[in-house]
Amino acid sequence: MTRPILPAAATVEAEQAAIAGGTPETDLMENAGAALARAIRLMSPWRPVLFLAGPGNNGGDAFVAARHLLEQGMQVRIAVTGAPKRDAARWAKGGWHGEVELISEETEPAPLLVDALFGTGLGRPLGEELQAHLMRLAEGAAMTIACDLPSGVDADSGEMLSPIPRYDATVTFGALKPAHRLAPAMQHMGDVILADIGLGEVESDWREIGKPELPAPDPVGHKYGRGLVHCLAGSMPGAIALSAHAAARAGAGYVRVSTSRMIDGLPSAIVQTDSADALDDERIGCLLVGPGMGDVPPLLTLALTKTHPLVIDADAIKAVGEPDRLVGHDVILTPHEGEFEALFGEIEGTKADRALIAAQRSQSIIVLKGPDTLVAAPDGRLGFAPPAPAGLATAGSGDVLAGIIAAFRARGMEPFEAACAAVWVHGRAAEVAGPNFIADDLVAALGPLS
Ligand SMILES: NC(=O)C1=CN([C@@H]2O[C@H](COP(=O)(O)OP(=O)(O)OC[C@H]3O[C@@H](n4cnc5c(N)ncnc54)[C@H](OP(=O)(O)O)[C@@H]3O)[C@@H](O)[C@H]2O)[C@H](O)CC1
């Protein structure tokens, strides 16, 4: 199950398509407002509510939600920036028979604040005064909920055009927007709740990464059929040991490491070899190079002389030199921001744009790691990682991810799907491993997830 992710312009297109298909815009807004009201009741059944409503349809959603909550006996106030500027928002305001305040210094906070100032239509930073009112009223609330997006967030980039409070929850409509899954905005949203508003089936190449369907082991298969991962050890073998161990726990049938000296502490099931011929083995399902490679770039050169599917991680990413060098190979690259910039230089645009451009240039799958990991394919598919514990920023965590990707690739998954599945499993392993885990604990958590 993966959920579509729509940038602001595509959201408007989906909305227009629904309207052209016979669903009036006011129905969409009614559905959005009703869903917002339901979410509010579930999270906080009786707290008095203050809605902040902006001039667009985001504010319109607030008027609908306020009407529903008032009908249900809740105490509701609405404070606005001014008159509605959109037809649907005017319609929504027309259905509200309570008082309307103008947002000012006089506006009293309420225990529950709902921010419906701006959503996908935010075009610039909030004015200073409005910004200050939002902050003050959020501080004065026991709970804060954002309608669609926190006001101040750019829907497409996840950048904050203005500082925003940290919300307890964000209720969004129709489809997730990139900002729901991109830093820094994602860290301010609280729980993100997606409501169906009747847009119908939404098509998009951009999707949230969901629980993968991993290939089931063939009951009459053999170890090679379950995937042979071959790892190249460099000058710091601890890192490749972690990757190899992760690959084994992620279900590869056979994991082998090329190394010139015996690596201590590896499970006996992982084969260590110093034979150069081992790399010519046609049964290799994925070759992994980079973790602990250190300053041994010939290892990457060697890997690129072979035709096996490749995972290129860590030090080997910088050693690529020119993205063109990867064209014609079957590669998954796993850079963090620093490694990404070292290989691709500065690319203009959002994180999503940059990952896709890099995938195009290198004709490779790019796993652009961070608190908001993205998986980009040259054909335009883009996977957004669901939120994962911050503890993943720990030594060896990337080595584990590279090992899982290599295992899934060797198990026969298509490269983009293998990378997405690994990102999902890595994040869930961190949840299973609990607080203050080390990378080895992630490996230990992999078995039941893979
Ligand atoms: N997804 C859907 O299908 C539906 C979404 N709904 C909700 O609608 C909003 C998007 O509504 P829209 O009217 O396009 O945009 P906003 O409400 O976010 O804001 C637009 C207005 O705000 C003005 N604006 C923008 N930035 C600022 C700013 N920094 N300061 C002051 N004013 C600002 C803008 O004015 P311009 O001068 O820029 O034109 C607009 O007047 C979406 O987020 C959902 O909540 C529907 O309810 C249902 C369908």
Ligand SMILES: [K+]
């Ligand atoms: K909002």
